Amino acid sequence: MVCMMVLQVVYAQHEIRCIKREREALFEFKAALVDHHGMLSSWSTVDCCQWKRIRCSNLTGHIVMLDLRGNGERYISGEIHISLMELPQLKYLTLSFNDFGGNHIPKFLGSLSNLRYLDLSYSDFGGNIPSQLGNLSNLLYLDLSHNPFEGIIPSHLGNLSHLQKLHLSYLEIDDGKNVRD
Numbered sequence: 564m565v566c567m568m569v570l571q572v573v574y575a576q577h578e579i580r581c582i583k584r585e586r587e588a589l590f591e592f593k594a595a596l597v598d599h600h601g602m603l604s605s606w607s608t609v610d611c612c613q614w615k616r617i618r619c620s621n622l623t624g625h626i627v628m629l630d631l632r633g634n635g636e637r638y639i640s641g642e643i644h645i646s647l648m649e650l651p652q653l654k655y656l657t658l659s660f661n662d663f664g665g666n667h668i669p670k671f672l673g674s675l676s677n678l679r680y681l682d683l684s685y686s687d688f689g690g691n692i693p694s695q696l697g698n699l700s701n702l703l704y705l706d707l708s709h710n711p712f713e714g715i716i717p718s719h720l721g722n723l724s725h726l727q728k729l730h731l732s733y734l735e736i737d738d739g740k741n742v743r744d
Contacts, residue, residue, distance in 0.1 A: 579624040581611035588649035589617070589626070595644035600637040618655075625652035632682070633660035643669045650675070657682035665689035665711065673698040682706040684730065694719040706730040 589611055593603050605615040611626065612619035618628035629650070631639060640662040647653070653675055659682045668688050672681070673695025681699065684706040692712050696705070697719025705723065708730040715736055720729070 579612065579619065579621055580609075581617075581619055581626065582624050584649055585626050586611040588646040589614075591646035592644045595646075596639045596641035598639050600639075602631065602633070602637050602639055620652065623652065626650050627652050628655040629653060630655065630657050631661065632657045633662075633686075635660065638662055640664060642666055643672070645669065645671050647671070648674060652677055654678060655680040658686055659684045659706070661686045663687050667691070668693050668696070668707075670695045672696065675699065676701065678702055680704045683710065685709045687711065689713065692717055692720075696720060697722040699723060700725065702726055704728045708732045708734065711735045 586609070589606060593606055596603070598604075602616070605613075608614070611617055612624065616630045617626060618630075619625060620627050633639065638661045643658070643663070643666075648671055654677050656675070656678060657680070663686050665687060667690035668683060670693045672678075673693060676699070678699050679701050681696075681702060681704065685708070688707075688710045689712065691714040692707060694717040697717060699705075700722070702723050703725055705720075705726060705728070709732070712734050713736070716731065723729075
């Protein structure tokens with residue numbers, strides 16, 4: 564019995580919890596969004612690793628996944644806050660099937676250097692596709708489909724040497740010369 568209690572205390576001391584600065588960043592991110600449907604209602608406790616739509620590394624406590632995919636009935640809108648830059652180990656980000664009202668994809672997303680998966684499809688992003696996305700050298704999957712972008716596809720996307728899947732279908736972009744230097 565005593566041995567079991569000691570093991571529980573030792574385990575509790577080594578339990579990984581979310582990093583305070585990353586939790587604060589998610590609160591800032593949430594504050595910039597409109598969440599009429601309660602998708603982020605679990606984002607209120609101290610341990611952000613226990614929140615829905617979040618996954619943390621079991622080893623470090625860093626947030627590695629943010630899955631904010633809408634589903635038609637439940638979705639978010641608003642703006643993507645720069646506080647995402649405080650998630651240095653983020654590998655998976657999906658904001659698909661939401662309503663960003665024609666807002667531009669933030670250029671700072673191109674600085675999330677550990678991203679491997681980025682899905683921004685069906686989210687009403689507008690403006691130009693930022694060339695900074697070409698800086699995501701670890702990216703394996705990129706989906707920008709079904710958004711009303713303007714302009715042309717930036718040639719910088721050709722820098723994504725590890726990319727395995729690229730979805731650009733149903734974009735409202737220029738038809739002729741579709742790559743910009």
